[in-house]
Amino acid sequence: MSNNQLLGMDNVGIVVESLDDAISFFSEIGLTLQGRGMVAGAWAGCVTGLGEQSVEIAMMVTPDGHSKIELSKFLNPTPISDHRTSPVNSLGYLRVMFTVKDIDELVARLCKRGAELVGDIVQYQDSYRLCYIRGVEGILVGLAEELDSK
Structure with missing residues (x-):
């Protein structure tokens, strides 16, 4: 019998330049702003390993309340690297995927709000229609869209 201590996944973090633009983008997808505030001081730097830090964050939550994205400015x-335009076969975290109702x-x-379709909207068997988009700040x-199996 496993003694698994994992209770769930709390959130995925995304570092952005404009918190307002990122909140607007993820709101358009259907997430809701759960809260916004500052995380600052040595205690926060002890967690991240960055030392003294000052970060403005916004927590976005999916309609079912189970998944969150923490947007950080x-x-x-200041940020030291930028991999937002890396191709989908790059090492490291790539993207977050959402289940949607009407993908088209x-x-x-x-x-219309400036996002770009990376490839095409494709159908995988009789199960899903899928695509990648680059949204605000190039976030992938x-x-x-799950297809009815009727």
Whole structure:
């Protein structure tokens, strides 16, 4: 019998330049702003290993309440690298994927707001329609629409 201590996944973190733009983008997808505030001081730096830091964060939550994205804007120290435009076969964290109801409508709405479709909207067997989009600041997001199996 396993003594698994994992209770769930709390959130995925994404560092951004504009918190307002990122909140707007993820709100358009359907997430809700759960809270916004500052995380600062040596205690926070003890967690991240960055030392003294000042970060403005916004927590976004999915409609079912089970998944969250923590958007972070580092004021101090400033970000040191940028991999937002890396191709999908790059090492490291790649993207977050959302299950959506009407992928065509959502992609059209997001593209009107400046997002770009990475490839095409494709169908995987009789199960899903899928795509990747690059949204605000080049953030890569996957969208999946589950197909009725009727």
